[in-house]
Amino acid sequence: xxxxxxxxxxxxxxxxxxxxxxxxxxxxxxxxxxxxxxxxxxxxxxxxxxxxxxxxxxxxxxxxxxxxxxxxxxxxxxxxxxxxxxxxxxxxxxxxxxxxxxxxxxxxxxxxxxxxxxxxxxxxxxxxxxxxxxxxxxxxxxxxxxxxxxxxxxxxxxxxxxxxxxxxxxxxxxxxxxxxxxxxxxxxxxxxxxxxxxxxxxxxxxxxxxxxxxxxxxxxxxxxxxxxxxxxxxxxxxxxxxxxxxxxxxxxxxxxxxxxxxxxxxxxxxxxxxxxxxxxxxxxxxxxxxxxxxxxxxxxxxxxxxxxxxxxxxxxxxxxxxxxxxxxxxxxxxxxxxxxxxxx
Amino acid sequence: xxxxxxxxxxxxxxxxxxxxxxxxxxxxxxxxxxxxxxxxxxxxxxxxxxxxxxxxxxxxxxxxxxxxxxxxxxxxxxxxxxxxxxxxxxxxxxxxxxxxxxxxxxxxxxxxxxxxxxxxxxxxxxxxxxxxxxxxxxxxxxxxxxxxxxxxxxxxxxxxxxxxxxxxxxxxxxxxxxxxxxxxxxxxxxxxxxxxxxxxxxxxxxxxxxxxxxxxxxxxxxxxxxxxxxxxxxxxxxxxxxxxxxxxxxxxxxxxxxxxxxxxxxxxxxxxxxxxxxxxxxxxxxxxx
Numbered sequence: 001x002x003x004x005x006x007x008x009x010x011x012x013x014x015x016x017x018x019x020x021x022x023x024x025x026x027x028x029x030x031x032x033x034x035x036x037x038x039x040x041x042x043x044x045x046x047x048x049x050x051x052x053x054x055x056x057x058x059x060x061x062x063x064x065x066x067x068x069x070x071x072x073x074x075x076x077x078x079x080x081x082x083x084x085x086x087x088x089x090x091x092x093x094x095x096x097x098x099x100x101x102x103x104x105x106x107x108x109x110x111x112x113x114x115x116x117x118x119x120x121x122x123x124x125x126x127x128x129x130x131x132x133x134x135x136x137x138x139x140x141x142x143x144x145x146x147x148x149x150x151x152x153x154x155x156x157x158x159x160x161x162x163x164x165x166x167x168x169x170x171x172x173x174x175x176x177x178x179x180x181x182x183x184x185x186x187x188x189x190x191x192x193x194x195x196x197x198x199x200x201x202x203x204x205x206x207x208x209x210x211x212x213x214x215x216x217x218x219x220x221x222x223x224x225x226x227x228x229x230x231x232x233x234x235x236x237x238x239x240x241x242x243x244x245x246x247x248x249x250x251x252x253x254x255x256x257x258x259x260x261x262x263x264x265x266x267x268x269x270x271x272x273x274x275x276x277x278x279x280x281x282x283x284x285x286x287x288x289x290x291x292x293x294x295x296x297x298x299x300x301x302x303x304x305x306x307x308x309x310x311x312x313x314x315x316x317x318x319x320x321x322x323x324x325x326x327x328x329x330x331x332x333x334x335x336x337x338x339x340x341x342x343x344x
Numbered sequence: 345x346x347x348x349x350x351x352x353x354x355x356x357x358x359x360x361x362x363x364x365x366x367x368x369x370x371x372x373x374x375x376x377x378x379x380x381x382x383x384x385x386x387x388x389x390x391x392x393x394x395x396x397x398x399x400x401x402x403x404x405x406x407x408x409x410x411x412x413x414x415x416x417x418x419x420x421x422x423x424x425x426x427x428x429x430x431x432x433x434x435x436x437x438x439x440x441x442x443x444x445x446x447x448x449x450x451x452x453x454x455x456x457x458x459x460x461x462x463x464x465x466x467x468x469x470x471x472x473x474x475x476x477x478x479x480x481x482x483x484x485x486x487x488x489x490x491x492x493x494x495x496x497x498x499x500x501x502x503x504x505x506x507x508x509x510x511x512x513x514x515x516x517x518x519x520x521x522x523x524x525x526x527x528x529x530x531x532x533x534x535x536x537x538x539x540x541x542x543x544x545x546x547x548x549x550x551x552x553x554x555x556x557x558x559x560x561x562x563x564x565x566x567x568x569x570x571x572x573x574x575x576x577x578x579x580x581x582x583x584x585x586x587x588x589x590x591x592x593x594x595x596x597x598x599x600x601x602x603x604x605x606x607x608x609x610x611x612x613x614x615x616x617x618x619x620x621x622x623x624x625x626x627x628x629x630x631x632x633x
Contacts, residue, residue, distance in 0.1 A: 056441060058380075103621055107576070109437050110378040114572045115620065121569060122613040129606045238565060242449055249442060282453040289449030296443040297430055 007170075014162040027154040034154075034226065036267050037161035039243055041168035041219045043251075043259040045212040046244035048172055051254030052181065053208045054188035056109070058241055059116030060216055062100075062123055065235030067093040067217025068224035069127065072139035081147040082225045083156070086218060093217020097210045105202065105209075117238070124236035138231030145228070157226045164219055171211075172256055180207055239285065246288050250295050252302030261303055345480055350598050356487035357556065358594025359494030362587040363549035364567060365574025366501065367542040369586050372575060374518040374538045375432050377440045381448035382546060383568030387455065387561060389416055389547035390554035394464050405466045406489070409551055413544040420543030423447075424536045432535060433521075448564065455561035466554040490552045494587075497545060502583055514538060566609055573616040 017030070042064065049055040070092035074085040100119060107115040128136045141148075149156075175181050183204040186194040195201050220240075224230040243266060251262025269291070273284040295302060307313070368382050392412050397405045427447070431439040474485040505511040516524040517534045525531055550567075553559070573593060578585030593612045600611025 050438065056438060058445070103617060106620055110441055111576060113441060114378070114380075114569065115576075117565075118569050118573065118613050118616060121566070122610060122617070125608050125610040125613070129604075129610075245442060245445065253438070280457070282456045285453040286450050286457070289446045289453070292446035293427075293443055293450070296439050296446065297427075300434075300439055 007166075010162075010166065014159065017158070030154045030158045031226065032267075034158045034161040035223070036263055037158075037165035038219045038223050039247065039266065040259055040263040041161075041164045042216050042240065043244045043247035043262060044165075044168040044172055044256070045215040045219075046241070047248045047253060047256075047259050048175070048208055049212050050245075050248065051258075052176060052188060053184045053205055054191070055205060055209060056113040057116045057209075057212075058113045058238075059118070059120035060212070060244060061236050061238055061240035062116070062120035063093045063097060063213040063216040064220030064223070064240050065120070065124065065127075065230075065232070066096050067220040068230040068235045069133065069139070070217065071221035071225060072141065072230055073133070075141065075144050076139065079144060079147075081144065082141060082221075083160075086160070086221055086225075089221030090214045090218035093220075094210045094214030096217075097213025098206065100213075101206050101209050105205065117241075120236055120238075124232045127236075128232035134231070136232065138229060138235070140229045141225070154226075157222060160222055161219075164215075164222065168215055168219075169256060169260070171215075175208070175211070176256070180204055184208060242285065242288060246292050249292055249300075249302055252304030255302070255304045255308075257308070258302050258304040261307075265303075346602075349481060349483075350602060351595060352481075352483055353487060354595030354598040355591050356484075356491045356594070357598065358591035359491040359587070360549050360552050360556070360590070361570055361574055361593050362578075362590025363494050363497060363545055363552075364571035365578060365586045365590055366498065366583060367545035367549070368568075368571040369575045369578070369583070370501075370538060370545075371542045374514055375535050376437075377428065377432055378444070378572075379428075379539075379542070380441060380444040380568065381451055381564075382542070382571055383564030383566070384448045384451035384455070385416065385419070385543050385564075386546045386550035386553070386567045386571075387559055387564045388451065389413075389543075389550035390466065390559055391455065391459060391464070391561075392547075393466050393551040393554060397466060405468055405551065405555065409493075409548050412551060413547045416547035417540040417544040420540035421536045423543075424539035425532065428539065429532050429535055448568075452561060452564055459561060461560055461562070463558045463560055464554070465558040466551060468555045486555060490556070493548070493552065494590075497548065498583060498587055501541070501545070505583075570609065570612060573612065577616060577619045 017033075042060075046057065046060055049057050049060070067089040071082055071085045071089040074080070074088045075082045078085075100116070104112055104115050104119065127133045127138075133139075176185070183194065183199040186197070186199055187201050187204060191201055220235065224235065227234075247259050247262035247266050249262075250265055251260065252258025266288075269287060270284055273279050273287060274281065299306075364382075364386065368379060371377055371379050371382075389412055392415065393405055393408055396408050396412065397403065400408075427443065428440070431443050434440060468486055475482045476485060476488070505514060513524070513529045514534055514537075516527065517529055517531050521531045524534075553567075570593065574586050574589045577592065578587070578589035593615060596615040597609065597612045600607045600614075604611075
């Protein structure tokens with residue numbers, strides 16, 4: 001019930017903020033929060049892959065770019081408002097993810113990570129030298145601009161971004177509470193043991209890879225709609241995955257709350273570096289890289305798990321309690337644990 | 345004749361790609377760590393080479409190969425002992441990858457801040473213009489020297505690993521870290537030296553690449569991806585496989601550029617995907633771990 005109250009509160013505040021902000025010329029704040037929502041959604045998708053499915057995807061920016069390209073292509077070809085092309089972007093990115101999985105799932109662990117990165121570079125190079133897809137300069141929304149109501153543009157993008165962020169967090173929660181999520185976590189912890197218990201490793205991973213691809217594609221499409229233009233070097237920029245990685249591991253990989261904290265820290269750092277200290281974007285990236293390294297060395301669980309344990313907050317925990325514990329009995333002592341299979 | 349010319353030039357370029365890959369494969373094979381910042385070290389070596397040859401005008405940059413390689417041996421030794429050894433025994437694979445990924449971001453952006461985004465290259469003086477005439481073929485001397493150096497480094501590395509007692513210690517550590525430790529080998533020290541060797545190779549390859557083509561602080565990503573493709577195509581832990589994979593990718597790149605001058609590394613990546621699709625275990629060597 002508490003979750004429901006928070007959810008309703010979030011929706012009411014977001015709706016009101018979108019309505020009120022244009023009157024006080026606070027579109028800048030709306031755009032800033034929209035960007036945070038989209039980064040949160042992308043990071044949550046990356047967290048699903050790396051933190052729950054054991055799939056480290058360093059080419060996740062390819063779905064950001066593909067979603068944006070799908071939206072621009074559809075909107076310009078069919079001459080429709082970009083809002084209507086957003087579902088196309090999500091579906092197209094999801095289909096691309098399913099196709100990519102055919103190749104990429106042959107590679108494991110780090111090889112999968114860098115293999116997806118190569119695929120992203122391949123697609124970006126292909127797009128940048130194909131004039132039919134805008135070439136090196138990419139697409140602009142110029143022809144369909146009359147279809148957009150610019151009085152409400154920032155507010156609409158804000159509501160859509162908020163909806164996507166909400167769907168990403170609650171969708172991830174629902175997915176991880178389902179049998180797919182249980183299967184995924186068992187695969188992440190020990191794929192041999194999981195498959196010997198009848199968990200279909202390939203199918204579970206495919207589902208989450210497709211969902212993450214569709215989610216990042218949709219978020220990327222909305223992000224570049226707000227920019228009104230997309231190019232291969234922006235859409236397929238490896239700094240997208242840098243942001244997703246930073247947000248996830250600093251906030252807490254493998255927790256649903258982690259990316260929320262991580263997003264706040266990412267944007268707070270960005271504001272401090274670029275507006276307060278007046279440093280360039282690359283100094284900010286140096287700090288992002290260094291902070292990610294520090295997190296890996298000294299706090300590999302990220303910030304959320306210590307906070308959760310210190311204050312005993314359940315939050316969006318997807319932990320399941322065994323039936324015995326529900327009845328108030330101690331669970332039977334296990335003789336063989338998953339750790340026993342680890343050395344294989 | 346055009347084809348033979350492309351083949352020879354492709355093999356000369358491929359020797360360099362093989363070297364990029366062998367440095368990465370050595371580290372991966374010995375300590376199960378894929379160094380994502382490998383590409384950035386390649387670019388840093390080229391930057392150091394450019395800086396040193398600016399200070400010493402008139403000196404052929406080929407003489408700078410060994411000093412720069414020596415510098416990067418110590419850089420590798422230091423980075424491994426200070427940073428990478430902390431995560432090398434981590435139970436999951438995420439920690440080492442994300443640490444080296446973070447490191448690559450730091451290095452790339454520091455290079456951009458220090459040197460700007462200018463396109464640079466190393467000029468090899470008169471050597472770059474010299475060529476040998478064989479029949480109607482004209483083969484550049486510099487690519488041949490490059491290929492010769494690449495093969496030399498391959499042979500030396502192969503001999504060190506397979507014939508010396510130090511090489512035996514490396515192989516023992518790669519096979520079983522704990523048993524090697526029981527036999528009096530210090531795994532951390534072996535790791536430091538192996539990372540030093542890897543970065544020394546990367547430095548030589550980086551300088552030779554900078555004599556062939558231009559680079560920017562952001563070239564590290566494409567260097568890393570090529571090196572990685574060499575490792576996967578060559579088959580995990582196979583030196584000769586890596587060399588052959590380098591040749592294949594070098595030829596693929598030059599043939600691709602012949603038809604399609606703006607393609608960049610597109611055909612190299614395409615060959616990589618063809619191999620992954622049809623022979624995921626690589627062309628030679630054993631199955632991926």
